[in-house]
Amino acid sequence: MATERYSFSLTTFSxxxxxxxxxxxxxxxxAGAPAVGIKAKDGVVLxxxxxxxxxxxxxxxxxxxxxxxDHIGMVYSGMGxxxxxxxxxARKVAQQYFRTYLETIPTTQLVQRxxxxxxxxxxxxxxxxxxVSLLICGWDTDRPYLFQCDPSGxxxxxxxxxxxxxxxxxxxxxxxxxxxDLELDDAVHTAIxxxxxSFEGQMSSDNIEIGICNAKGFRRLTPAEVQDYLANIA
Amino acid sequence: MALEMMMSGPxxxxxxxxxxxxxxxxxxxxxxxxxxxxxxxxxxxTRLSRGFNIFSREQDKVFPLTxxxxxxxxGCWADVLxxxxxxxxRLTMYSHEHHDMMSTTAVAQxxxxxxxxxxxxxYYVSNILAGIDxxxxxxxxxxxxxxxxxxxxxxxxxxxxxxxxxxxxxQIGGLNMLGxxxxxxxxxxxRQLIHDAFVSAAExxxxxxxxxxxxxxxKDGKTEETVKLRRD
Numbered sequence: 018m019a020t021e022r023y024s025f026s027l028t029t030f031s032x033x034x035x036x037x038x039x040x041x042x043x044x045x046x047x048a049g050a051p052a053v054g055i056k057a058k059d060g061v062v063l064x065x066x067x068x069x070x071x072x073x074x075x076x077x078x079x080x081x082x083x084x085x086x087d088h089i090g091m092v093y094s095g096m097g098x099x100x101x102x103x104x105x106x107a108r109k110v111a112q113q114y115f116r117t118y119l120e121t122i123p124t125t126q127l128v129q130r131x132x133x134x135x136x137x138x139x140x141x142x143x144x145x146x147x148x149v150s151l152l153i154c155g156w157d158t159d160r161p162y163l164f165q166c167d168p169s170g171x172x173x174x175x176x177x178x179x180x181x182x183x184x185x186x187x188x189x190x191x192x193x194x195x196x197x198d199l200e201l202d203d204a205v206h207t208a209i210x211x212x213x214x215s216f217e218g219q220m221s222s223d224n225i226e227i228g229i230c231n232a233k234g235f236r237r238l239t240p241a242e243v244q245d246y247l248a249n250i251a
Numbered sequence: 252m253a254l255e256m257m258m259s260g261p262x263x264x265x266x267x268x269x270x271x272x273x274x275x276x277x278x279x280x281x282x283x284x285x286x287x288x289x290x291x292x293x294x295x296x297t298r299l300s301r302g303f304n305i306f307s308r309e310q311d312k313v314f315p316l317t318x319x320x321x322x323x324x325x326g327c328w329a330d331v332l333x334x335x336x337x338x339x340x341r342l343t344m345y346s347h348e349h350h351d352m353m354s355t356t357a358v359a360q361x362x363x364x365x366x367x368x369x370x371x372x373x374y375y376v377s378n379i380l381a382g383i384d385x386x387x388x389x390x391x392x393x394x395x396x397x398x399x400x401x402x403x404x405x406x407x408x409x410x411x412x413x414x415x416x417x418x419x420x421x422q423i424g425g426l427n428m429l430g431x432x433x434x435x436x437x438x439x440x441x442r443q444l445i446h447d448a449f450v451s452a453a454e455x456x457x458x459x460x461x462x463x464x465x466x467x468x469x470k471d472g473k474t475e476e477t478v479k480l481r482r483d
Contacts, residue, residue, distance in 0.1 A: 118353075119360035126348065 023143025042168035045148035049094040051181040060201035060231030061154035064208040082228035090235035094181030095149035124155025124162040136170025183215035280325025281409035284381040286389030287436040293381035294465040308461035320382030327375035355382030366398030377408040411452035
């Protein structure tokens, strides 16, 4: 939070009309681990690479694909610590909404509120923008939702998208592979293939994380389920 | 007589020893709501008073909130008006953000939290919320001034609650009688019960009278009916 000395915004316009801090934040995102989201007819899949820097890392203690409510999940590309903060804030927003309306928060409402928080950090004193882009998936009103939230506070609804390292190739791959009739199983399969495009080394259930969201709600796939999908593409 | 003057008279008659400003006034009013399988009926008397003075004989105390929800409020009329105004603003903000109107259950919860926010300087208002829920069934919510909320199928509140609630408990809830099944609720039965309950209350309670307005909500819309009560 800003001390009294920093009541001015650190994010300021450049002469060309850009907010350079946001550009740099997007660069931090583009340097982060790849994340993919695909919307199917009957659900949404989120997938991310979870490569650890050393074999000494306790890999099962790190969770990247997080649940926000029963029916909303989230993943990111970029800076992990910034992401953790946003997960906490998203969960709080969802519970406050439930406390006020006794109804589960619609995905669109959560996305709008989270994006508004991210925007605040581009126009407040003494703070920097978040160094993450979020992929938010949800299920309400009998249909799937997939949104991306950027460091600027902009949000985009997607049918399928990729973020992080190699995202341009990822998106090109998805443009070819995506169609409106995908079922959730196919979408998971396609998500794994998209991640594989930029993956160095052997994919296993330890170094990727997958979450799905359908009418039954959001959940992470177990390592065994991930292994089943991986076996199908080998 | 002295007690009356103490409780409800002007400040200087309240207690000869000191003047104390009270932010609250009791403007009377009684409300009843009854829910059925596909409708809900909510009614209030139309007398606005303070002590032995009558301010209006034709004050409707039922406020529409959405096409499917209405609320009846009585007590301190200043707080009733403000609570309604603030609630309407919240409803409008919700519909702007959601591109959809609030469901009855969401309004019910919102009202509860709004009332509790003022826990330490409460809205001196007795509320009943009545509406059609997402499944098309009628539903009634009863509140206390600080937001305690109960979902019910029938309820009374206000000055004559002691006269009317036991009557409803007995006639709709089948309480305090042996071997009697509660009836299936129909619009005619609900209307008749509301009418009879208010007429009886007007006989015995000096604060209730002048008239009642009965509002009915179904999925097809709202209707209202005015009934006269004794004016003494």
